[in-house]
Amino acid sequence: xxxxxxxxxxxxxxxxxxxxxxxxxxxxxxxxxxxxxxxxxxxxxxxxxxxxxxxxxxxxxxxxxxxxxxxxxxxxxxxxxxxxxxxxxxxxxxxxxxxxxxxxxxxxxxxxxxxxxxxxxxxxxxxxxxxxxxxxxxxxxxxxxxxxxxxxxxxxxxxxxxxxxxxxxxxxxxxxxxxxxxxxxxxxxxxxxxxxxxxxxxxxxxxxxxxxxxxxxxxxxxxxxxxxxxxxxxxxxxxxxxxxxxxxxxxxxxxxxxxxxxxxxxxxxxxxxxxxxxxxxxxxxxxxxxxxxxxxxxxxxxxxxxxxxxxxxxxxxxxxxxxxxxxxxxxxxxxxxxxxxxxxxxxxxxxxxxxxxxxxxxxxxxxxxxxxxxxxxxxxxxxxxxxxxxxxxxxxxxxxxxxxxxxxxxxxxxxxxxxxxxxxxxxxxxxxxxxxxxxxxxxxxxxxxxxxxxxxxxxxxxxxxxxxxxxxxxxxxxx
RNA sequence: GUCCCCAUCGUCUAGCCCGGUCUAGGACACCGCCCUUUCACGGCGGCGACACCGGUUCAAAUCCGGUUGGGGACGCCA
Numbered sequence: 001x002x003x004x005x006x007x008x009x010x011x012x013x014x015x016x017x018x019x020x021x022x023x024x025x026x027x028x029x030x031x032x033x034x035x036x037x038x039x040x041x042x043x044x045x046x047x048x049x050x051x052x053x054x055x056x057x058x059x060x061x062x063x064x065x066x067x068x069x070x071x072x073x074x075x076x077x078x079x080x081x082x083x084x085x086x087x088x089x090x091x092x093x094x095x096x097x098x099x100x101x102x103x104x105x106x107x108x109x110x111x112x113x114x115x116x117x118x119x120x121x122x123x124x125x126x127x128x129x130x131x132x133x134x135x136x137x138x139x140x141x142x143x144x145x146x147x148x149x150x151x152x153x154x155x156x157x158x159x160x161x162x163x164x165x166x167x168x169x170x171x172x173x174x175x176x177x178x179x180x181x182x183x184x185x186x187x188x189x190x191x192x193x194x195x196x197x198x199x200x201x202x203x204x205x206x207x208x209x210x211x212x213x214x215x216x217x218x219x220x221x222x223x224x225x226x227x228x229x230x231x232x233x234x235x236x237x238x239x240x241x242x243x244x245x246x247x248x249x250x251x252x253x254x255x256x257x258x259x260x261x262x263x264x265x266x267x268x269x270x271x272x273x274x275x276x277x278x279x280x281x282x283x284x285x286x287x288x289x290x291x292x293x294x295x296x297x298x299x300x301x302x303x304x305x306x307x308x309x310x311x312x313x314x315x316x317x318x319x320x321x322x323x324x325x326x327x328x329x330x331x332x333x334x335x336x337x338x339x340x341x342x343x344x345x346x347x348x349x350x351x352x353x354x355x356x357x358x359x360x361x362x363x364x365x366x367x368x369x370x371x372x373x374x375x376x377x378x379x380x381x382x383x384x385x386x387x388x389x390x391x392x393x394x395x396x397x398x399x400x401x402x403x404x405x406x407x408x409x410x411x412x413x414x415x416x417x418x419x420x421x422x423x424x425x426x427x428x429x430x431x432x433x434x435x436x437x438x439x440x441x442x443x444x445x446x447x448x449x450x451x452x453x454x455x456x457x458x459x460x461x462x463x464x465x466x467x468x469x470x471x472x473x474x475x476x477x478x479x
Numbered sequence: 480g481u482c483c484c485c486a487u488c489g490u491c492u493a494g495c496c497c498g499g500u501c502u503a504g505g506a507c508a509c510c511g512c513c514c515u516u517u518c519a520c521g522g523c524g525g526c527g528a529c530a531c532c533g534g535u536u537c538a539a540a541u542c543c544g545g546u547u548g549g550g551g552a553c554g555c556c557a
Contacts, residue, residue, distance in 0.1 A: 011557045047555055048555035103555070119481065120553095145555050151484045162484070171482055171553090179555040186557045209483060210552040233485080233550090240549065268491095271506095275492055279505045296490075301550055304489050308507040318520075371518095422516095437516040 002432055004036025008069070009190070011043040012054035014252035016061035018030075018304065019205060019235045019243060022269045026232055027203045028067045029270070029292040039197055040072035045189050047077060061252040065262050066285065076189050083184035086222065087146050087177055095221035096143045096177060099126040100137045121173040123148070130379045143180035148188075148214075148221060149173050155213045155220075157297045158292045160230035167213045173435075175214055183402070187211055191218045199227050203294065206231040230294045233273055233301040243304060255309075259332060259365030261320075264313040269400070272302045282315055314363040322355045329355065336369040338376040353459055357451040374460065378468060380446030382475065388440045398475040399429065399436060400443060404469040406426070413462040415454040422454075443472030 005069065006027045010020055031038035040062075044050035046074035059073070063399035097123075106122075113120035127149065129137075137142065150173065156166045162212065182193070190211075193201060204214075209231050219226040237247035249255055255265055267283055275298070276291045283291070317325065324347070333339045339351070353366070354375055362368050374380050380392065406414075406421050422440070426433040441453050444465055450456065457465050 009557090041500080049556070099555085101555095106555085116525095125555060142515090143555090165483075167483070173553090176555045181555080183555090185555065190535090190557090205551095206484070207551055208557090211557090231484090236550070238490085242551085245533090271491070273491090277493065300485050305507070305513060308491065309506055314520095358519095360521095371548090374501070432516095434516050441517065447518090447546060451518080453516060 001197070002214045003200065003387060004034040005039060005040040005042065006031050006036065006203055007041050007072075007199050008199060009204075010058050010192075011039045011046075011049070012051060013049045013057060015253050016056065016058045017243070018255075018269060019248055021061070021065065021252050022235060022264075023203065023205055023232060024062060025065070025068050025266060025270055026230075026292075026297070029289055030201065030203060031070075032289040033292050036200070037070045038068075039074070039199070040069040041074045041197070042383075043070075043189065044074065044075055045183050045186065046076045047183075050077070050102060057253065061256075063253075064265055064408050065252065071197075076184070078192065079189075080183055082196065083189055083192050084182060084416065085183070087188070090177070090221055094149070095222075096146050096148050097127050097174075098134060098138075098160070099147045099174075099176065100129075100134075100142045101125060102143070107339060122465075124174060125453065129172070135408065139378070145176045145180045146178040147174040147238070148177050149216060155216050157212060157216050157229055158224060158226060159209075159212075160201075160299045161233075161299050162209075162231060163207065163325070165212070169217070173213060177218070187214045188218060191215050191222070194227055195219075195222070195224055197207050201228045201230060203230045203232065203293075206233055206363060217475060219251070230297070232297055233299055235272060236301050236303045238303060238305075240301075240303065240388070248306075257366075259367065260309065260313050261316045261328070261365070264309065264316040267316075267386070268309045268312050272304065273298050273300075282312070308361040316361060317365075318360055320359075321354045322359070325359060326355050329365055332365050332369045332415070333376075334363070336378065338369060338373065342428045350354055356460060357455055361451070373457075374445045374447070376462070378471075382442055382446050382472075383448060386438075386442050386448045387479075390442045391476045391479065394476075396439055397473045399425070400439060400469050400473050400476070402437070403440065404473070406465055407462065408466050410428060410462065413458060413465075415458040417455045418457050440469065 008024045008027050010016070010024075016024075028038055030036070040059075042055055044055075055073075062069075069376075087096065088315075091098075101122075109123065110120045124135075126147070150169050152169060154166055154168050155172070156164060157241075159165050175187060176185050179185055185214075192200075212229055212231070216226050235243055237243045239247070243250050249258065252265070263285070266285065267281075267288075270283070270288055270292075271281065274292065274296055277296065280287075318326075330344055334341065334344075339347075343351070354372060357375075358368050358372050362371060403422065403425055406425060407418070410417055410421065422436060423433050426436050429436075437453050438448065441450070441456070442448060444453075444456060444460065460468070
């Protein structure tokens with residue numbers, strides 16, 4: 001087979017959507033698997049809907065995901081002449097024709113058709129124009145678009161995921177390939193570029209199947225062989241409709257901000273519609289590159305399951321070493337005002353301990369900041385239900401008082417010493433350690449869940465622990 | 480409405496192309512139990528699916544047809 005060349009062609013009218021991300025990933029994996037080229041092309045023929053900000057945001061997300069491209073980005077908006085040249089060719093071979101119909105005329109006809117029969121297709125008014133009529137219109141400077149002349153028959157192509165796909169040409173209308181302003185429409189620019197860029201495989205969402213018939217028609221009019229096509233199923237939201245804003249996060253950037261790891265995101269998204277055929281689920285990029293095949297793509301639309309993504313993210317978090325995790329964590333801790341740039345440099349070892357205390361318990365990076373807040377700030381409220389359970393007597397205050405007294409006499413604040421102190425106290429008071437542990441946890445963290453208490457106390461340090469417990473004693477007295 | 484596509488546990492999927500090895504496997508979620516100072520992690524177990532109806536066949540999750548359900552496309556947007 002000749003060189004494998006695939007492309008991703010986002011239109012810069014929004015952020016990088018998870019669906020687009022998956023298409024990108026599949027293109028990327030396919031290219032890398034075959035040692036081919038992955039090309040990036042920006043489909044910005046509709047200038048009014050495109051912006052440099054969106055382009056930057058999309059590229060930024062792609063880079064973050066690790067999806068590096070070999071060529072591009074190419075911008076369709078800079079290639080207008082090329083499309084015009086191709087359109088001219090079709091005009092000359094009578095495979096396309098000028099259309100002078102205005103938007104208003106078309107809308108009107110369409111409205112009437114819908115009102116009566118319900119079906120509308122361009123009626124070829126301008127194809128029927130005589131040469132004199134055409135020249136007259138051109139001389140008057142009437143805006144003219146170019147339409148493809150769809151021949152009789154049927155259009156067929158073989159799809160790697162869906163098999164043979166077929167459509168009667170009478171279902172298709174003579175589509176506009178060049179707008180009256182001289183810019184190409186999507187289908188035309190797409191074909192021209194895929195030809196010019198020698199794209200061997202077009203891998204895109206199955207919402208493009210209807211376009212593919214039109215594009216195949218364009219290839220045929222141009223006398224060219226179409227590339228291979230692979231349409232991949234659409235990712236649906238929980239309610240089985242296309243993922244959109246109202247379903248929550250849909251852009252890669254949002255997942256990044258929520259604290260998902262790029263590896264987890266890529267891994268999860270890849271498995272949405274593709275499987276390595278065995279029971280493995282945690283796969284590195286290299287493994288996915290090695291195993292990926294378009295034939296293995298499931299043709300049914302998958303539903304995006306954020307819970308499973310969270311599980312997978314947790315798996316990755318646990319597998320990362322603390323150093324790596326901490327580096328990823330800084331922006332989240334800083335954003336929540338838990339640490340400063342200064343602390344990042346000066347208290348790295350201490351922060352590494354913080355990471356190890358929470359990494360078993362967090363599914364996203366953001367959760368470190370949420371669940372670990374009390375390690376940095378003594379501004380929490382005691383959980384009300386826990387208060388009634390663990391701070392429910394004067395006895396509790398007294399016990400805490402004795403405990404804090406014994407703690408302050410310790411000359412070493414290592415967790416073994418702390419644990420010994422607490423257990424001895426329990427013995428002295430004739431109780432089990434557990435109730436005492438719960439009480440101290442509530443006093444020093446405000447909550448009932450978290451890392452092992454002795455780890456927490458050691459991490460906080462004597463001074464802080466003493467301060468927090470004394471405050472709790474005051475609190476209990478005030479109840 | 481017209482056209483195209485899809486259909487295995489609630490979800491992601493293996494199996495389907497090349498019918499028997501499937502009393503349908505794994506994972507997430509959920510529910511128990513174990514570990515344990517709590518939470519989490521980990522371990523063990525449980526719940527749970529071939530949409531329906533016909534046909535082909537000795538035999539169908541696997542092949543064919545229909546029904547139902549779901550999705551997508553119908554722009555001088557991409």
